[in-house]
Amino acid sequence: MSSSHEIAxxxxxxxxxxxxxxxxxxxxxxxxxxxxxxASAEPSFELDVDLVPPSPEMASDEDVRVxxxxxxxxxxxxxxxxxxxxxxxxxxxxxxANPYSIDSVLRxxxxxxxxxxxxxxxxxASAIRQGRAFLFSGVSGAGKTTISRLAPPDAILLSDExxxxxxxxxxxxxxxTPFAGELARVGENCSAPIGTLYFLAQGPxxxxxxxxxxxxxxxxxxxxxFFAEDAELVKLIFRSACEFVDRVPxxxxxxxxxxxxxxxxx
Amino acid sequence: MSDRYIARSTEIxxxxxxxxxxxxSAVDSTFFTLNEVATAVWQAAxxxxxxxEIVVRAVCDQFEVDPEVARADVDAFVDELSRHxxxxxxxxxxxxxxxxxxxxx
Numbered sequence: 001m002s003s004s005h006e007i008a009x010x011x012x013x014x015x016x017x018x019x020x021x022x023x024x025x026x027x028x029x030x031x032x033x034x035x036x037x038x039a040s041a042e043p044s045f046e047l048d049v050d051l052v053p054p055s056p057e058m059a060s061d062e063d064v065r066v067x068x069x070x071x072x073x074x075x076x077x078x079x080x081x082x083x084x085x086x087x088x089x090x091x092x093x094x095x096x097a098n099p100y101s102i103d104s105v106l107r108x109x110x111x112x113x114x115x116x117x118x119x120x121x122x123x124x125a126s127a128i129r130q131g132r133a134f135l136f137s138g139v140s141g142a143g144k145t146t147i148s149r150l151a152p153p154d155a156i157l158l159s160d161e162x163x164x165x166x167x168x169x170x171x172x173x174x175x176x177t178p179f180a181g182e183l184a185r186v187g188e189n190c191s192a193p194i195g196t197l198y199f200l201a202q203g204p205x206x207x208x209x210x211x212x213x214x215x216x217x218x219x220x221x222x223x224x225x226f227f228a229e230d231a232e233l234v235k236l237i238f239r240s241a242c243e244f245v246d247r248v249p250x251x252x253x254x255x256x257x258x259x260x261x262x263x264x265x266x
Numbered sequence: 267m268s269d270r271y272i273a274r275s276t277e278i279x280x281x282x283x284x285x286x287x288x289x290x291s292a293v294d295s296t297f298f299t300l301n302e303v304a305t306a307v308w309q310a311a312x313x314x315x316x317x318x319e320i321v322v323r324a325v326c327d328q329f330e331v332d333p334e335v336a337r338a339d340v341d342a343f344v345d346e347l348s349r350h351x352x353x354x355x356x357x358x359x360x361x362x363x364x365x366x367x368x369x370x371x
Binding site: 238 | 277279281283284286290291293295297299
């Protein structure tokens with residue numbers, strides 16, 4: 001009988017107990033998610049990882065697919081296969097011993113769980129300053145890494161790539177994530193109410209402009225991480241985006257890539 | 267020329283935000299923002315009112331638009347949204363918007 005090794009990865013206040021038969025994989029997770037390891041006594045979710053040897057089957061370029069079949073989410077990419085049961089709050093992953101596959105599965109599971117709670121993962125850098133979180137969203141090249149690198153010492157970086165947005169009463173809070181981008185710096189595991197969402201553009205001067213609600217929702221939806229091909233989930237994400245722009249100020253931030261831009265962020 | 271009937275699909279999410287009607291297809295995630303005239307047509311798409319009547323009542327009577335221009339614009343709008351499954355189109359009235367066209371009236 002093989003023993004199992006567990007570790008609770010807690011992102012956004014949601015502990016997912018990851019179970020593996022391989023102690024070295026557990027150690028890999030402990031290192032990868034340092035700062036986001038929670039107590040495993042009462043996990044909200046459970047994920048069993050079956051490690052398989054490298055093979056052509058687990059090394060294809062197949063894009064990620066997420067589909068609901070028979071009450072279970074089926075997650076599939078070239079390098080992993082997984083199922084997630086939203087009612088039992090548990091799932092199973094088959095992958096080789098690498099951190100990238102489990103990282104993607106965790107992101108997808110969080111998007112599925114958050115969608116039912118009015119939250120989402122967003123392509124955005126985020127940081128806390130003076131008790132409020134600020135999100136800086138945009139496609140690749142818009143400046144997420146740049147603005148993260150320029151953050152002043154009093155700013156607490158939550159992520160330079162993937163921001164975690166949760167409903168919190170009448171507003172929203174942003175939580176730190178270990179999902180790093182080019183800066184390769186894991187975010188701080190803390191959260192704060194969201195003050196403003198900025199859509200980034202780089203330009204000849206630092207400037208903040210209003211964004212009308214419809215445009216804000218359109219830009220937001222363009223940057224929400226969304227994997228599932230599922231009509232009900234599309235409706236949930238749409239509703240979440242509309243409610244978010246109803247409650248949180250959304251502005252366009254054009255900036256010159258130097259530290260003075262942060263004078264505007266407070 | 268036979269008339270057409272249009273009905274809003276249930277496979278969409280829609281909401282007015284900042285005075286603009288936003289619609290997203292739940293099938294292919296296509297996103298539309300409708301202007302005032304398109305919103306009027308959208309809101310009149312009950313599956314039972316002939317499109318020609320919608321053009322007159324919701325567009326020509328409410329906005330200063332030439333009937334022929336209005337009809338052409340509405341036809342183009344309907345064709346575009348129907349391609350994404352956002353509007354259902356039939357040459358017969360719909361029993362209800364979610365179950366497709368009913369028996370010919």
